[in-house]
Amino acid sequence: MLGGGTYTFTITLERALVELIQHPKIMKIAQYELDRVGGKNRHVLELKLPNLHYLHANVKENLCLHLPLPQ
Numbered sequence: 326m327l328g329g330g331t332y333t334f335t336i337t338l339e340r341a342l343v344e345l346i347q348h349p350k351i352m353k354i355a356q357y358e359l360d361r362v363g364g365k366n367r368h369v370l371e372l373k374l375p376n377l378h379y380l381h382a383n384v385k386e387n388l389c390l391h392l393p394l395p396q
Contacts (some may be wrong), residue, residue, distance in 0.1 A: 333393050333394070334393070336393070337387070337388070337391065337393040340387065340390075340391040341383075341384070341387040341391075344387055344390070345383075351383065354379055355379055355380050355383060358377060358378075358379045358380060359377070359380065362376045362377055
């Protein structure tokens with residue numbers, strides 16, 4: 326049961342990364358937002374996640390483009 330959920334998550338994450346690699350402008354904007362909110366070379370704290378509007382929109386768009394269904 327646990328393995329099925331892991332595989333679906335892995336495929337969804339892989340598809341999201343492929344989309345970002347194919348669109349370097351979008352990746353640059355998302356990286357800028359992460360640097361602005363979290364700071365360069367630092368981790369983004371959980372309490373700052375609501376400030377990542379562009380990244381949140383990217384996640385939603387990726388889930389619309391590639392439904393996380395088991396294959």
